[in-house]
Amino acid sequence: DQQVKQNSPSLSVQEGRISILNCDYTNSMFDYFLWYKKYPAEGPTFLISISSIKDKNEDGRFTVFLNKSAKHLSLHIVPSQPGDSAVYFCAAVSANAGNMLTFGGGTRLMVKP
Amino acid sequence: DTEVTQTPKHLVMGMTNKKSLKCEQHMGHRAMYWYKQKAKKPPELMFVYSYEKLSINESVPSRFSPECPNSSLLNLHLHALQPEDSALYLCASSHNVAYGNTIYFGEGSWLTVV
Numbered sequence A: 001d002q003q004v005k006q007n008s009p010s011l012s013v014q015e016g017r018i019s020i021l022n023c024d025y026t027n028s029m030f031d032y033f034l035w036y037k038k039y040p041a042e043g044p045t046f047l048i049s050i051s052s053i054k055d056k057n058e059d060g061r062f063t064v065f066l067n068k069s070a071k072h073l074s075l076h077i078v079p080s081q082p083g084d085s086a087v088y089f090c091a092a093v094s095a096n097a098g099n100m101l102t103f104g105g106g107t108r109l110m111v112k113p
Numbered sequence B: 001d002t003e004v005t006q007t008p009k010h011l012v013m014g015m016t017n018k019k020s021l022k023c024e025q026h027m028g029h030r031a032m033y034w035y036k037q038k039a040k041k042p043p044e045l046m047f048v049y050s051y052e053k054l055s056i057n058e059s060v061p062s063r064f065s066p067e068c069p070n071s072s073l074l075n076l077h078l079h080a081l082q083p084e085d086s087a088l089y090l091c092a093s094s095h096n097v098a099y100g101n102t103i104y105f106g107e108g109s110w111l112t113v114v
Helices: none
Strands: A010-014 A019-025 A030-038 A045-051 A056-059 A062-067 A072-077 A086-094 A107-112 B004-007 B010-013 B018-025 B031-037 B044-050 B053-057 B064-070 B073-079 B087-094 B109-113
Touching: A010 A019, A019 A030, A019 A086, A019 A107, A030 A062, A045 A056, A045 A062, A045 A072, A072 A086, B004 B087, B010 B018, B018 B031, B018 B087, B031 B073, B044 B064, B044 B073, B053 B064, B073 B087
Parallel strands: A010 A107, B010 B109
Antiparallel strands: A019 A072, A030 A045, A030 A086, A056 A062, A062 A072, A086 A107, B004 B018, B018 B073, B031 B044, B031 B087, B044 B053, B064 B073, B087 B109
16 A cells, blocks of 8 residues: 555646646655655655645745645645756655655656756 | 765676675765665665664565675675566665654666576
8 A cells, every 4th residue: 555645647847837746645654754856867866855843845946835634745846947857756754663765656747948 | 965876887687696786875874775666666665774783674585685884885785686676776875764864865776687
């Protein structure tokens, strides 16, 4: 049973517009969430994280929103750039499981010039 | 500097071969991880080392044998692998295994078993 789900396998956005990537989770013990970006033939690169005590965290063009009641988080990229084209993984951690990441299936983002 | 270095980047091995994947970090991290990623799937945790001791083995077959010679190095010894073991093997590290420490990944080693 997938505890972290990214229901959109792919997303296409025009350069300069907003990209919104979504992630849902089922395990209520998850309380720390991360987004990773992955280019082909490379390892995942950490982007941004959020703790469950917050509902928003912002870093430059990247903002992560967390809705605990809905068990939903989203990553907003504004403005989107062609270099943002990659696969984005949502990952979750629960405090009682140490630092083990549970990944979602990933969303492939394509930003068109 | 958040660099985790993995070698080799590509490895092709036969089912009777013995080979090793290597990982190095100089960030002073005391937790190191091996993940396996198949095409179009998310990374899956294999092993966790904490302070050079194996703390988690996610029921990985014994043909994969991890080793942590010191706090900067992590190896994955491979023997008698199967073609279905072909995947991207990712090494990662974090400050320690405590909850909330960001995990940094290397670029991965692409393994093909023939």
